[in-house]
Amino acid sequence: MAIQIMSAAFTGIKGVIVTVEIDITRGLPALNIVGLADISVKESRERVRSAILNSGFDFPVNRITINLAPADLKKEGSLFDLPIAIGILLATKQINVNDINDYLFIGELSLSGKLKKVRGALPVVMEGIENKIEKFIVPTYNARECSLVKSAKIFPLDDLKQVVDFLNYKDLMPYERGKDIEILINEELDxxxxxxxxxxxxxxxxxxxxxxxxxxxxxxxxxxxxxxxxxxxxxxxxxxxxxxxxxxxxxxxxxxxxxxxxxxxxxxxxxxxxxxxxxxxxxxxxxxxxxxxxxxxxxxxxxxxxxxxxxxxxxxxxxxxxxxxxxxxxxxxxxxxxxxxxxxxxxxxxxxxxxxxxxxxxxxxxxxxxxxxxxxxxxxxxxxxxxxxxxxxxxxxxSKKNSEKSSIIKKRVMEARNIQEKRFSAEEIHCNAEMNGKLIKKYCHIDKKASKILELMYSKFALSTRAYSRIIKVSRTIADLDGSENILDKHIIEAVQYRKFIDEQIV
Ligand SMILES: [Zn+2]
CATH class of the missing domain: 3.40.50.300 (P-loop containing nucleotide triphosphate hydrolases)
Structure with a gap:
């Protein structure tokens, strides 16, 4: 009877559940992988064989067929090594587990049976949770990223032998991430x-x-x-x-x-x-x-x-x-x-x-x-x-005068961003730069004096329409930094400065 092991792949940054089916029948010794596997997956045959033998288990001298489903998803990468190896050990009764499908397995195996880091572990775990799988067996190196998914029970392990021991004895608590990873913010550049x-x-x-x-x-x-x-x-x-x-x-x-x-x-x-x-x-x-x-x-x-x-x-x-x-x-x-x-x-x-x-x-x-x-x-x-x-x-x-710290500038930036978040709460955008012509009309009120100046600049520098709307968007931001609801003349004057180079050099 074929054995099924849960695993997953990813496409873009989204995980996709993959079932690894293992069937061992009598016949000439062979290991075939089917189900749109690319070369990197097919190479797993050699790794799995060596990993199983070098971890002290037997490798069956039979005909082994591995099917990766769904078949229409192209599978790449080495993260199926572990589920394949576990499937073979189960099919040959070298381990005996009845809740195997409560677990999702990913991991690349070295020839000696060590579990190596894989790409895409985080989206895989997120997708598992979506599909009501709660327990994940992953390489230790991937533990921290996987633990970001709060409801997931992550069991990070170092090699195939450890995975087998764990499945037999269930003697580990799920990984708990330390507080240390919360403070990786690097404040050096200022x-x-x-x-x-x-x-x-x-x-x-x-x-x-x-x-x-x-x-x-x-x-x-x-x-x-x-x-x-x-x-x-x-x-x-x-x-x-x-x-x-x-x-x-x-x-x-x-x-x-x-x-x-x-x-x-x-x-x-x-x-x-x-x-x-x-x-x-x-x-x-x-x-x-x-x-x-x-x-x-x-x-x-x-x-x-x-x-x-x-x-x-x-x-x-x-x-x-x-x-x-x-x-x-x-x-x-x-x-x-x-x-x-x-x-x-x-x-x-x-x-x-x-x-x-x-x-x-x-x-x-x-x-x-x-x-x-x-x-x-x-x-x-x-x-x-x-x-x-x-x-x-x-x-x-x-000059010995100290420059302004980033944290102070950041405070002003965040205040201006908050104003924009409120302004665009009914729109699909978040900041001034994303406004289109329609939104510019709706949200950029220019007072009389400012509009006179804009008119003057327009004729003096022969601004293009595009340059014109850019100046208004930037003025909107300057006014936000200023805490001003209307765009005033000083905001326009500053915004025009930011186009000087391009309007003089390239137009
Ligand atoms: Zn030069």
Whole structure:
């Protein structure tokens, strides 16, 4: 009679229950795996055989058929090693358990029988709970992430022998996660370490407050990436729901460290400009999330954005618009969340010193425009704020005055975010940057004086309609930071400053 063991796989960041059926019949010794298993699953034959023998059990000299159901789901990865091995031991009566289907098993086996960490354990456990399975046998390395699901009883074990002993004697209590994992917040990076640069810090604060995308430009070495790295320190804390979602992404990417349970900090991802399209958006043979999903709820920072290949930058279009990415596969599509704050940095010209007082720029007007023209197009359309970062004047460097701490800036950002949450409680958006034309009309009341100024700017700088709505959105955020219900002239004037670079250089 065939034996059934519960296990699971995942697609995107969602778990899917998989039943592993094991049937042993008489015949020439063989082990076949059926049910849309890819090469990585088929390799499990060799691992399971060695693991069983090296753990002191017998491997049957019969014909073994393993069926993974549902058959229409493509299975990849090594997390079926453990359920297969347990199934074989049950079918050959080397263990005797009557409540085997109360448990869900995942784990990769080494040749010696050790349980190795697997990708996607968190979504698998969440799916198990959905399907009324409460007990999970997982590799010890995956214990912490699995324990995030409060109602799950997690039994983390080190090797096949331990799993068998546990099934025989049930002599373990479920894993309890320690308090230590709650305090993984790394507060090291702080704006207090950034001297001067007040106007850029202000621009960053506005961007963080309204969820606006941002470009910083300035000569090499002026501290652009130093400032970008600190953005997560002023963004609101992750909600529990967000934390869990980010952790799922890191779980299926295999990027949770052994000691990490949950991602409690907004991620900051800064891929190098040589990154491939697939590494940026996700996909590939193993289908894993790309940098844009690893940056979900946090910051995606592209330093020297003009060095990135144009076709790589173009794939950012969908995620920037829809806040998720859809990857097509032979059998269906996979979706990963990718809602991030997009921040990038660039030199204002090929030599880097245009507009700087430190050194004379040696580029011609033509060279400069050609250089910046790489930026044009759809990507540029999604940037609300541009800010110049300059070298510090000497008196700032020697000044002993302390810079403002991130925690103080964060407080203001969170107040502005709260105003927006209330404002959009009846809408499907959360922050000002997400407003469309209709919502701008509905929620952005501009007073008379401010509207005069806007009119003046409009004609003076020949602003495009798109630039116009961006200025209003950013003014809305500045007014929120100011605690002002109406958008006043000073808010408009500040918002226009954040477009100076782009309207003068590129339009
Ligand atoms: Zn130059």
């Amino acid at each position: 704006y207090a370490d950034v001297m001067g640069q007040e106007s850029s810090k202000r621009a960053i604060e506005v961007a963080a407050a309204g969820g606006h995308n941002l470009i910083m430009y300035g000569p090499p070495g002026s501290g652009k990436s130093m400032m970008a790295k600190r953005i997560p320190s002023i963004l609101p804390y992750l909600s529990q729901e967000e934390s869990l979602e980010v952790t799922k992404i890191y779980s299926v990417s295999g990027k949770l460290g052994n000691n990490e349970g949950i991602v409690l900090q907004r991620p900051f991802r800064s891929p190098h400009h040589t990154i491939s399209r697939i590494a940026l958006v996700g996909g590939g043979n193993k289908i894993i999330p790309g940098e844009i999903s690893l940056a979900h709820t946090g910051v995606l920072f592209l330093d020297e954005i003009l060095e990135f290949k144009k076709n790589v930058l173009e794939v950012l279009r969908q995620p920037l618009e829809e806040r998720k990415i859809t990857i097509s596969r032979v059998n269906g599509t996979i979706e990963y969340p990718s809602n991030f704050m997009f921040v990038s940095a660039l030199n204002p010209c090929p030599c880097g010193y245009y507009g700087s007082y430190v050194r004379q720029c040696s580029c011609s007007e033509y060279e400069r425009r050609r250089y910046l023209s790489k930026l044009s197009g759809p990507l540029l359309d999604r940037i609300d704020i541009f800010t110049a970062v300059n070298f510090l004047p000497y008196n700032k460097i020697i």
